[in-house]
Amino acid sequence: MTTTYVFPGQGSHRVGMGEAAFGRYPHLVRQADSVLGYSVADLCLSGPAERLGDTRYTQPALYVAGSLAYLERVRETGIVPSLLAGHSLGEYVALFAAGAFDFLTGLELVAERARLMAEAGDGxxxxxxxxxxxxxxxxxxxxxxxxxxxxxxxxxxxxxxxxxxxxxxxxxxxxxxxxxxxxxxLPVSGAFHSPHMRPAAERFGAFLRSYRFNDLKIPVLSNVTARPHEDASLGELLTRQLVEPVRWTECVGYALDQPGGDVVEVGPGRVLTGLLRQLRESRAEAAA
Missing domain, CATH: 3.30.70.250 (Malonyl-CoA ACP transacylase, ACP-binding)
Structure with a gap:
């Protein structure tokens, strides 16, 4: 049986997210605070909502909350997934879970991504x-x-x-x-995943080239290709993700087509669970 964990992206954030996990991983929370320069737990748990909704803060907060939720899920269940995927920002949580980078490196990448996307201009x-x-x-x-x-x-x-x-x-x-x-x-400030993000993508691509990624221990589906990442092209596809559509329907379809096809959302909210239900219903209608 193939168990796929999927992680949500921007839009799933809410004040109060991550409450159950922050207290269990104080060392990671302290490290995150040192990278970000503010208390990510206070932001997630107390807001204000306007700040949490600012892309510069939303993405790092979701990355931290999603990563801790993954660690907690594995701790509680003992289940290590056989496939991973994340919607937009959630792809970075999936890559952390797969071992592409450690927790702090992922946070550095996400913080820079968020900064560049926020600076890309109105949309x-x-x-x-x-x-x-x-x-x-x-x-x-x-x-x-x-x-x-x-x-x-x-x-x-x-x-x-x-x-x-x-x-x-x-x-x-x-x-x-x-x-x-x-x-x-949608409550966002830019035209994300579109050619409007090209200047941000060029700068982010240059930033990514200063990092070396680890080989993936668990396959991760790319938003760009809807197929598992290859280690050699990881940086390229993360750059393209800023300017190309998120092919989420195909990603989930790929996961459902695996033996057993069990897909579980991990992290704040249940947006992806709702999308999964729609895809299952569409498949059932097509098969009827």
């Missing part, structure tokens, strides 16, 4: 619920302003778009008229 993202990627792309050809691209392929009928600030207001009407159940603005 926005919105989730289109109820339409598949083909239909969304078809509608965008007629109504989208310049610079709008598909950023996340989250579920068979959930697609996230990136583009200029205000794209939700511009696109909501035409997409709903075209069959979308809803169009939801």
């Amino acid at each position: 926005g993202m919105c989730a289109v619920i109820g339409l598949d990627a083909g239909r969304v792309t078809e509608l965008l050809a007629d109504v989208a302003p310049e610079g709008v691209t598909v950023a996340n392929l989250n579920a068979p009928r959930q697609v996230v778009l990136s583009g200029p600030r205000g794209l939700h207001d511009t696109l909501r009407g035409p997409l709903v008229d075209g069959g979308a159940r809803s169009v939801v603005s």
Whole structure:
């Protein structure tokens, strides 16, 4: 049986996350504080929400909370997964779990990634619920302003778009008229996973080249390829992840196709569990 642990990304953060794990790993929390220059436990547990929602703080906080949740999960269950995946920022938690880098190195990478993405300039993202990627792309050809691209392929009928600030207001009407159940603005400050991030990706790629990664002890699915990472191309794909869509539906599909196909979300929230349920339902409908 293949057990896959999946880790959430930005959007799953909330004040209070990580409460059960922070007290069990005080040495790692102290080390994280020394890297970040502030108390990550205080931020996660007490907020304020506005600061926790700032990309510069959200991503390191999620990395710490997700990594500690993974350690706690293994400690409690004794189960070491046979496959790992993470949604956007969650991919760094998966790579920590797989041994690509130690806890502090991963935090350094995430903190720099967050800084560069936050500095990339204004932009926005919105989730289109109820339409598949083909239909969304078809509608965008007629109504989208310049610079709008598909950023996340989250579920068979959930697609996230990136583009200029205000794209939700511009696109909501035409997409709903075209069959979308809803169009939801996401609480982010940039057009992530799109060409808008190219300057940040170039700088991040140069930053990654100063690190040497360990060989993976557990396979990790790449957001970019939806297939297991190869050790030699890890840095390249993490750089491309900033400018290319997160192919989450394919990642989860790959995990479900493994013998046994057990997929478990680890970390704050249950966003990925909901997406997994949608994919299972879509597969059941297709097989009926």
